[in-house]
Amino acid sequence: MAQRDYIPVDVDDLPEQFELDIDDVTYVFGMNYNEVGGFYTVDLYDEDENPIVLGEKMVLNHRLWANLVDRRLPMRDIVPMDESGKASDVNPDTLGKTVFLYLDDLNPEEDIRSPDYVGVGLDDDEDGDDDD
Numbered sequence: 001m002a003q004r005d006y007i008p009v010d011v012d013d014l015p016e017q018f019e020l021d022i023d024d025v026t027y028v029f030g031m032n033y034n035e036v037g038g039f040y041t042v043d044l045y046d047e048d049e050n051p052i053v054l055g056e057k058m059v060l061n062h063r064l065w066a067n068l069v070d071r072r073l074p075m076r077d078i079v080p081m082d083e084s085g086k087a088s089d090v091n092p093d094t095l096g097k098t099v100f101l102y103l104d105d106l107n108p109e110e111d112i113r114s115p116d117y118v119g120v121g122l123d124d125d126e127d128g129d130d131d132d
Contacts, residue, residue: 014033022075027044058095
């Protein structure tokens with residue numbers, strides 16, 4: 001069964017910044033939490049830390065940067081999703097528990113909502129654990 005990769009986010013260590021390679025391009029991601037508004041945002045930089053997009057709000061099941069056209073953006077869709085269907089929002093109670101920031105590159109006809117589905121983090125082994 002096909003699985004989506006996801007971008008691991010440590011919600012207990014925000015704001016954070018990390019490098020991530022997507023399709024052989026290095027990006028720097030900045031993850032933030034807006035306490036006043038109660039939402040998470042994503043900053044995206046090129047490998048030299050030049051800003052591409054700042055303050056993109058995470059909205060459940062909505063592709064990041066959906067309304068932007070910029071050749072510097074990742075070619076793969078990145079979407080905060082809850083494949084269990086339990087969450088209705090991206091918030092501190094859901095992000096990293098049932099909501100993950102997925103690289104949404106599966107064929108939409110593939111059924112990944114089976115009871116044995118397990119997402120795979122970009123740093124995880126094929127079997128879904130972090131062992132090396």
